[in-house]
Amino acid sequence: MSQYDVAIIGSGPGGYVAAIRCAQLGMKTAIVEKYSTLGGTCLNVGCIPSKALLDSSHHYEDAVKHFEEHGIEIPGEVKVNLEKMIARKQGVVDQTTKGIEFLMNKNSIDVHHGLGSFKDATHVNIKKDDGTGETIEAKNIIIATGSKPSTLPFITLDKERIITSTEALKLREVPKHMIIIGGGVIGLELGQVYKRLGADVSVVEFMDRIIPGMDGALSKELMKVMKKQKVKFHLSHKVKSVERKGDEVIVKADDKKGQEVVFKGDYCLVSVGRRPYTDGLNVEAAGITLDERGRVAVNEHLRTNVPNIYAIGDVVKGAMLAHKAEEEGTMVAEILAGQKPHIDYNLIPGVVYTWPEVAAVGKTEEELKEAGIDYKVGQFPMRALGRARASMDIDGFVKIIAHKDTDEVLGVHMIGARCADLITEAVTAMEFRASAEDISRMSHAHPTYAEAVKEAALAATADRALHV
Secondary structure, eight states: OOOEEEEEESSSSHHHHHHHHHHHHOEEEEEEEESSSSSSHHHHHHHHHHHHHHHHHHHHHHHHHHHGTTOOOOOOOOOHHHHHHHHHHHHHHHHHHHHHHHHHHHTTTEEEEEEEEEETTEEEEETTTTOOOOEEEEEEEEEEEEEOOOOTTOOOOSSSSOOOHHHHHHOOSSSSSEEEOOOOHHHHHHHHHHTTTTEEEEEEEESSSSSSTTHHHHHHHHHHHHHHHHEEEEEOEEEEEEEEEEEEEEEEOOTTHHHHHHHHSSSEESSSSSEEEOTTTOHHHOOOOBBSSSSBBBOOTTSSSSEEEEEOOOGGOOOOOHHHHHEEEEEEHHHHHTOOHHHHHHHHEEOOOOOSEEEEOOOHHHHHHHHHHHHHEEEEGGGGOOOHHHHTOOEEEEEEEETTOOOBBBEEEEEETTTTHHHHHHHHHHHHHHHHHHHHHHHOSSSSSTHHHHHHHHHHHHHOSOOO
């Protein structure tokens, strides 16, 4: 029987990063992965493939709608080759997952393919696809099994017409009308992909706004922009049935007045969030406790009720984000090595990869109002930037919230071009407890989108933005 200092079940961003850090710190490390490729949801059917399709569809939209204005003329009709687009996406996925294999070999990490389940608190059974199995022993075990798409109890997912994000990443045709149940990150990103490619898209959302976990100003602006892109929104609608008849999908919902609304399309994307994935893990054999939502219960050090077993990423409480899982994987590895790492969960940024991109870190206005904290706001529109006008990406703004008395930055919320990258400036500033004035006095290169951060900080400092 192979013996290890640490075994990690799951090879997503949390799991593989934990494995690398454990190996760097001198531990004999194993990783157990049920699928044939490493990387988990993020690399295989999540972050990476969705961004590949978002980029491809963005290029197509630019060619159709914007090239002529830039003085670029293309003879003939610009067409979508969906099969080739999906193939390119898969090529990006394959290259990325092979990169994880390289990192496992480089760090001398043993990879065991098969379904991992607990035999007891120190032994993991591994059932392989060919029916054979093995058992490994580890002093410490990290659960990093991630999450799966959620559904609603009355919906039957046939994975052909009534689909999740996994199937939406490999469609063989552009839908005529895609109905999306859920106005969160995943639904909006994939909805924008297929809208660009020619589909009609209808978003049916139970809440009274899209991206409901983010600052209200971002929700309002993103919906305004996506409406201009001809995406249809139906807020405060409670879906009550989804039925397939041949190639047609019929969705019935009640609006906020209780009146029934019927939607008909050829595809329905169910995008109502994700659930922690512990299926087949056999946590009972190790004595591990799950919470009321099916997550692995952990303390502030990500330790379960069993002292040598930890859990990280989507399978525990907190935002289901790849970068959050990576930080937790690193933290557990360093705890096992006797170090004292720390994560500030308030400073884990969130991003929506639509175009314009949406990004945020820290507290929203709604949260600060609820907490009774006095604050001030500075906001700056992207359209006032020379860089934005030069690139024709003028939608959006940067909003900085600072403490009314101390001027410490409490939250930064932005929507616009390259905000997924811009948000890191805000994270860095807030890690060092910067004030709005600190950011306003930093030199920002011109012309850049980042100037909007400086201008928003100036607006928050003393309502003295320079370029509006």
